[in-house]
Amino acid sequence: MHKAGYLNIDGRLGYVEVAGDGDDTLLCVHTAGQSGVQYRNNIDGLAALGYRVVVVDLPGHGRSEPAVDGPITSIPYYADWCLRVLDELGAGRKYLLGCSIGGRIVLEMAAKASESLEAVVAMECPVSPVSRSKWRTPEDSSTPSVRDQTYFSNLALIGSDVPAATAEMIATMHCREDWHVTRSDLIGWGKHDLWSRLPDISCPTYVISGGDSFGEGLKATADQIPGARFQSIDGIAHYPNQEMPDFVEAFKGWVGELRPESAAKRGGN
Amino acid sequence: MWKGVASVSALENAAAKGTQPGARGFEDIRVGMVSEAVFSPGSGGAVPQLLPAITQAPPVRDAVLTGVQWEQGARPRSAGARVEGTVTRWKPARKRGRGRVHQDVRLLDADGQVVESASVVWDAPAGTEAQDDDSASRVAWDVGTVAWGKHLAAGLAANEAFASAVQTFDGSVGVRAGEEQVEFRIYRGSIVEVAKKSLDGPTFTVGGSERAWTDLLSSPQNDFVKRTQSNQFRSIGNNFQYLRIFKAVMLMVDEAQLAVAKEASRA
Numbered sequence: 163m164h165k166a167g168y169l170n171i172d173g174r175l176g177y178v179e180v181a182g183d184g185d186d187t188l189l190c191v192h193t194a195g196q197s198g199v200q201y202r203n204n205i206d207g208l209a210a211l212g213y214r215v216v217v218v219d220l221p222g223h224g225r226s227e228p229a230v231d232g233p234i235t236s237i238p239y240y241a242d243w244c245l246r247v248l249d250e251l252g253a254g255r256k257y258l259l260g261c262s263i264g265g266r267i268v269l270e271m272a273a274k275a276s277e278s279l280e281a282v283v284a285m286e287c288p289v290s291p292v293s294r295s296k297w298r299t300p301e302d303s304s305t306p307s308v309r310d311q312t313y314f315s316n317l318a319l320i321g322s323d324v325p326a327a328t329a330e331m332i333a334t335m336h337c338r339e340d341w342h343v344t345r346s347d348l349i350g351w352g353k354h355d356l357w358s359r360l361p362d363i364s365c366p367t368y369v370i371s372g373g374d375s376f377g378e379g380l381k382a383t384a385d386q387i388p389g390a391r392f393q394s395i396d397g398i399a400h401y402p403n404q405e406m407p408d409f410v411e412a413f414k415g416w417v418g419e420l421r422p423e424s425a426a427k428r429g430g431n
Numbered sequence: 432m433w434k435g436v437a438s439v440s441a442l443e444n445a446a447a448k449g450t451q452p453g454a455r456g457f458e459d460i461r462v463g464m465v466s467e468a469v470f471s472p473g474s475g476g477a478v479p480q481l482l483p484a485i486t487q488a489p490p491v492r493d494a495v496l497t498g499v500q501w502e503q504g505a506r507p508r509s510a511g512a513r514v515e516g517t518v519t520r521w522k523p524a525r526k527r528g529r530g531r532v533h534q535d536v537r538l539l540d541a542d543g544q545v546v547e548s549a550s551v552v553w554d555a556p557a558g559t560e561a562q563d564d565d566s567a568s569r570v571a572w573d574v575g576t577v578a579w580g581k582h583l584a585a586g587l588a589a590n591e592a593f594a595s596a597v598q599t600f601d602g603s604v605g606v607r608a609g610e611e612q613v614e615f616r617i618y619r620g621s622i623v624e625v626a627k628k629s630l631d632g633p634t635f636t637v638g639g640s641e642r643a644w645t646d647l648l649s650s651p652q653n654d655f656v657k658r659t660q661s662n663q664f665r666s667i668g669n670n671f672q673y674l675r676i677f678k679a680v681m682l683m684v685d686e687a688q689l690a691v692a693k694e695a696s697r698a
Contacts, residue, residue, distance in 0.1 A: 306675035314681060318656035 164205070168226075169250050171243060177225035178247060179217045182209025186280065186424070187253035189244060190217045191264030193401070194351065195344025196336060197224025200261070204403050207410030213257065218247055220267075222343045233300075233346035237263065237354040241270035257417065261285040261403060263351050269387075270356060272363040279365040281420040283413065285402050287369075288376050289360060289383045294352040300345040308341045321374040323397025324405045332404050360386040366420035368393070375399040391419060457491050457521070457530040457557040462572035463649055464518040466490065470511045470538060480511050481538040481547040490516060490532050491555045497531075498552035504537070504545030511538040511546045519550075519641035520573060520609070523557065530557030533609070535642035550609065550641065568698065571690040574644040575611030580625040584615065586686045587622060593686075594620040596679035602672060603629035604680070605636030608644045612636065615683075635668030637680060647684065648691045655684045 168175040179198055188208055192200045198217035201208075208215045220240055222228040234240060244267060248256055256279050260268035265287025272282045305311075316333040324332075360383065367387050371380035373396040384392035393416070395402060403409045417424065468488065472480055479501055486496055520533035534551040565578055573579045587593045598620040605614045614633050616624035639647070643663040647655060658664055666673045673680070 304671070306671055307677055310678045311674060314656050314677065318654065318660065 169247060171221075171246050171250070173230055174221060174227040176221060176227070176243070176247065177219040178251070179205070180251075181205045181215045181217075182213055184209070184212040184214045186213050186255040186257060187248065187251065188213035188215045188257040188259060189248060189253075189268075190215060191240075191244060191258070191260035191267050192218075192220065192223070193262035193264055194347035195223065195339035195341065197226075197338075199224065199335065200401070200404055204409055204413075208259075208413065211410065211414055214253075216247065216251060216253070218244060220244075222340070222346075228343075233343045235346045235349040235353070237266050237270050237350045237356075238274075240267045240350070241274060244268075245271060245275060255280045258282045259285075259403075259413065260287070261401060262287060263347050266351060266354055266356065269360070269363065269367075270354070272365055272367060273356065273359040276362070276364040280424070281366045281368070281417055282363075283368045283370060283416050285370040286372060286375060286380070286400050287383070288371075288380050289354075289356045289386070291357045293355045293357075299349070300342045305341065309337050312337050312339060312341070312344075319375065319400035321372055321397045321399035321405050324399075328405065332401055357386065361388060363387045363390070367391070368416045368420055370395065370402055370416070372399040372402055372405070373397060391416075457532070457555045460491060460518055460521045460530075460532055461568075462518050462520060463645055464490075466516045468514045470514045472511055479547050481514070481536065481549055484514050484538070485536055485549060485551055488514075488516070489553055489555070490518060490534055491553070494532065494553035494555035496551065497554045498550075500550040502548055504548050506540055506542075506544045506546055509540035509542075509544060509546050512541045513539045515539060516551075517642060517645060519645045520611075521569070522573060522576075524554060528557060530555050533641055535640070535645070567690070568694045571687075571694045572645070572648065573611075574641070574648070574687070575606055575608035575613050577613050577625060577627055580606070580613035580615060582690060583683065583686055584622040584625050586690060587683065590682060590686065593679055593682045596682060597621075597676055600672070600676050600679070602634030602669075603631065604676075604683075605633030605638075605668070606683070607636055607638030609641040612638075633668055635666050635670065635673040637664060637666050637673075639664040648688055650688070653681060653684050653688060655681060 165180045167178060169178055190198065190201045192198055197219045201217045205215050205217055219226040221243060222233055258268035258271060258279060265284035268282050269284045269287065269289065272279055313333050316336040317329060320329040320332055367390040369380055369384035369390055369392045371377055371394045373394045377394050380394065381392050384390040398405045406412060470484060482499065482501065485499065514536065516534045516536040518532060519535050522531050524531050532553040532555055536549045536551050537545050538547045540546050567582065570578045570582050597617050601618050603614045603616045605612055614626055614629040615622050616629045643658065647658055655664065
């Protein structure tokens with residue numbers, strides 16, 4: 163069974179799920195508007211690799227209470243919040259994994275605190291030299307049929323190799339979101355100014371992209387990070403850890419490339 | 432490219448050699464047919480490069496060019512290497528014994544990127560039987576016409592998901608493919624009229640080029656959203672209502688794809 167609980171951060175309860183009891187901590191961060199449930203099919207496998215796996219629900223997402231000031235429109239805020247989670251849990255050697263805004267969040271954490279990190283895997287999170295600061299703020303009156311929009315737009319973000327039943331599950335699960343939170347996340351994504359600080363990242367970093375999504379377009383982000391590795395995966399799109407049946411094995415390989423000395427001790431299949 | 436339909440070679444060699452191809456007649460034309468030819472650029476590198484190749488290579492024997500809409504592609508300065516023509520519509524002409532063939536013709540460079548493209552219309556000799564051809568095999572591809580709209584509406588009549596999606600809608604949905612547009616008047620869950628123009632005009636219209644519709648209807652999935660995100664389709668008019676009944680739009684695309692698939696399985 164997993165352990166789960168709430169951490170009081172800045173006066174609000176944040177939900178954290180933990181699996182495994184390894185000395186090394188792996189923090190997993192979800193995509194915009196979603197929750198740690200996105201890692202439900204990976205968490206045990208990742209724990210079997212020897213990590214203490216920590217899956218968070220960001221403030222306002224899943225089972226976490228909203229932040230005091232409401233929906234967050236700042237990737238750096240989320241990065242600081244995740245660093246607080248790791249501090250609260252007394253993490254030893256720290257590994258980070260994130261997808262989409264989760265990828266941006268772990269890169270932001272790396273730009274701030276590379277010296278404390280063992281390795282980072284950032285998926286589907288292109289960083290541009292020019293941030294897009296003008297996004298519409300959420301208004302119920304201007305956004306009809308949000309559920310259908312979420313469902314169909316997420317189906318369009320899933321790779322061509324993914325079985326229809328899996329794609330259906332991913333898109334349906336996405337419909338649980340509060341779109342005010344999702345929209346705020348995307349505003350945060352749009353205005354996130356990280357390009358000039360990517361060269362500050364000094365910990366081993368892997369940038370992963372879905373071949374049916376950003377594909378080779380994400381290589382520029384990896385090239386901006388000193389020594390970073392890059393891989394584009396054919397037939398996969400925006401949600402690699404939900405789309406790839408062999409995701410845990412792939413993750414093990416990425417970290418093995420980044421930290422060969424740690425790979426030998428990893429278990430798992 | 433297009434699967435399940437034989438490729439015609441009307442353009443083959445013609446662009447390079449300037450010969451008259453005309454290997455097939457009008458009765459053999461089908462939407463989605465692709466012809467390809469190696470492209471040999473003329474002297475001087477004049478722009479447009481594509482037009483001479485088009486005029487030398489009609490898709491059917493004795494066809495006469497009647498219209499061209501030309502535009503630059505994503506790589507307008509690149510050297511053309513290959514010409515690809517795709518039939519996007521065919522229909523009887525007003526004059527008996529003549530037919531119209533619409534083509535999307537693209538000049539591609541060595542990387543497969545579009546240098547120039549053109550929407551082309553040909554007038555061709557056709558058998559008299561073509562004049563009255565309202566067969567499902569033709570109409571299923573004839574997006575934006577009233578005949579196509581009526582077939583679609585008939586298919587949707589028993590679709591409970593569609594009825595539910597438009598249960599609270601009172602308006603008209605336009606569908607446009609190239610220059611053809613049809614409007615579906617919808618009220619309380621039912622399509623009550625299919626017409627060239629609804630009385631109050633469309634609430635919103637979903638439109639794309641004939642080539643965009645050809646590609647969508649021949650896709651194995653309903654990837655309308657992905658194609659919309661890449662600007663192959665757009666909606667104009669009341670965008671709020673477009674979003675509100677977007678599921679119904681997807682179901683209309685499903686039905687249009689189903690009609691094409693049915694005809695392909697019969698062929």
